[in-house]
Amino acid sequence: MVTEFDALVRNHTWDLVPAPPDCNVLSNRWVFAEKTNPDGSLEREKARLVARGFEQIPGYDFGDTFSPVLKLATLRLLLGIAVSNAWPLHQLDISNAFLHGTLKEEVYMRQPVGFIDPEHPDYVCRLRKSIYGLRQAPRAWFQCLSQALRDFGFVASQTDPSLFIYRSGSALLYMLVYVDDLVITGNDSSIIQQLLGHLRSKFALRDLGRLSYFLGLEVHYTSTGLILNQRKYILELLERSGMAQAKSISTPCTPDQLVQSGSDLSPAFDNPSLYRSIVGGLHYLSFTRPDISFAVNHVSQFQHSPTEAHWAAVKRIMRYLQGTITQGLLFQRSTHSQLHGYSDASFASCPKDRKSISGFAVFHGSNLVSWSTRKQKAVARSSTECEYRALATLASEVIWLQALLTELGQAPSSSPVLWCDNLGATYLAHNPVFHTRSKHLEIEFHFVRDWVNKQQLHVRYLPATDQLANVLTKPLTRQAFHGFCSKFHLSEVPLVGA
Known part of the structure; x- marks a missing residue:
């Protein structure tokens, strides 16, 4: 508690002032937690002073609260790129991150229990910086960190705002942000060290070294890559x-x-x-x-x-x-960097409402970077319809990943290939066939055909026995299940001491 309170004072988090008339004074509490290592051992104990943000009044002491959240597909894509280029993966943590965000609104809070000023016991804290528990705290912190990264020369990605990109001559750096956890990779170690110095001048930075444990994901390195x-x-x-x-x-x-x-x-x-x-x-x-x-x-x-x-x-x-x-997901050096995906649907498979299940898997080179299993929102009238809906969902994901790769300077040299095991859906993606049976489909799904006609996507047929997305849409026999899973590059991580 003392360490946390000292950090609050050192950061000029508040000013003690008499309570203005009719102001909304928030209460607070101390929250205690233990942070553990991947093996379950205790790393450190933490104490946090947390404001009771549920007492805030919309439009009075808080406004916008949105803060972007890292997409895990972006993380997996970046890991694959780093492995393929043999780039280092660096992990950072910023202590008391939320305390760095500057508040735009007037927010008042009671003095924390155990640390009440004896000379002014009736005063309240007029918050200058954000504090844990405030509705706007994540947004204020992200804006503060974003400005620090922009000052160094980073640019925020348009496809994933939690990704920042730095280019200077031949130097190329990527940074992923998840609240106060940061992952850096790139081709210039000296620039990375300069960045660390820049961040240390602004925040209490903890250099955790090589990426090993991020958002509960354990990273194990092999001779050919890494395993999540x-x-x-x-x-x-x-x-x-x-x-x-x-x-x-x-x-x-x-x-x-x-x-x-x-x-x-x-x-x-x-x-x-x-x-x-x-x-x-x-x-x-x-x-x-x-x-x-x-x-x-x-x-x-x-x-x-x-x-x-x-x-x-x-x-x-x-x-x-x-x-x-x-078991874990293997990322290894890939011989090519093309995007290709597999889509599948199980027609009317839900016994309750007869809706179909869509599934897709997307690879960047040989590395699996994105997958999904979802029930479709509407009942399909045919297997072609449900397969075409699944294909459209895959196309959306691939187009997004392609835009992300282009921003990263890693644009594929050829158009992505989408693999579908339904001939009717592949025909529908190329031509307006089966009009009487397909005219009721929402127009939005026909954007697949538009991208195919522009040669920016290629839709190909493959037999159901080779459709990797089968494992994402239906229960399979043991032999078929393990056969498909092996193509997802799931690999064993030896237990420590084994």
Whole structure:
């Protein structure tokens, strides 16, 4: 607490003033937390003075609150680029980050408990800088950091505002920002050191060295690249769900289980809060595990009123993770840097509403950088329609990634290729065929055909047996499941000491 309070005073966070009449004075509290290492050991203890931002009044003591959040597809894309170019990956942390943001509004807060000024016990804190808990604190901090990076010469990306790009002659640097956690990579180590000096002059900077643990993602380096893994997080989920001693299983879901969990005959699960907590954790885990994406999407649909059958489906995912705890997503040096993607849809597969499931996977070179499993918003009248909707979703993602690569100065030399296993959808992407059966489709989906006609996208057919996105849209046999997952470049990370 003393360390935190000293940081607040040193940063000139507030002025002690008499409380103005009719002002909104916020209360506050101390929050204590422990920060752990990837192996679960204690790194340090933290104390934070947090304002009760829920007491703020819109338009009175706060206005805009939006602050951009890093897209994990951007992180994966940047990791692949760094590995392919053999660039270093550097990690930074800024202490007391929110305290650096300057407030535009007049905000008043009570003096913190334990540190009340004995000469002015009735005074209040007129906040000059943002503080944790304020509605506008993330925005104020991001604006402050953005200005510091612009002063050095960085430019914010238009496709992902959490990405900053620096170019000077042959020097090229990229920085990813997630609140107070920063990742830097580039081709000039001397410029990186200059940047560190610039940031140290403005903030309390902690240089964490080589990227190893970021947003709960563990980074393991190999002779050919790196592996993203969430072993520590899987262990936490297994403990929370009571599955730490469960026997492992070879697949995360089965077709029979899909039918059962869609039934209304199963009794209600007696701990819906636990269900929601575990499913939320599984969703975060799927950021590095495309192999559980479909299963997690399925159980996520029942969080409002889970049944025993739904909980059984969750436990099966946990048993699968028990046996694959050391698996992670491999990034290795790629022989080419082209974008290509796979799209698939399972027609009317939801037994409840007969909506279809869309899935896609996008590769940059040989590295998987983006994937998705989602239920379609409208009921499709044919397999061609649902496959075309999935293809349109893939096209949107690929176009965004292509724009991002262009900003990074890594534009592909040829147009991306989209692979689809439905002939009708591929025909529809090239020509206005099947008019009577497709005219009801929303016009927005026909932008695929526009991009294809401009030769900026290529849509190709491939057999269903080679469709990698199958694993994202339906339960598969063990042999088919593991065959497709191997092409996602999921790799084993040896346990420490093994």
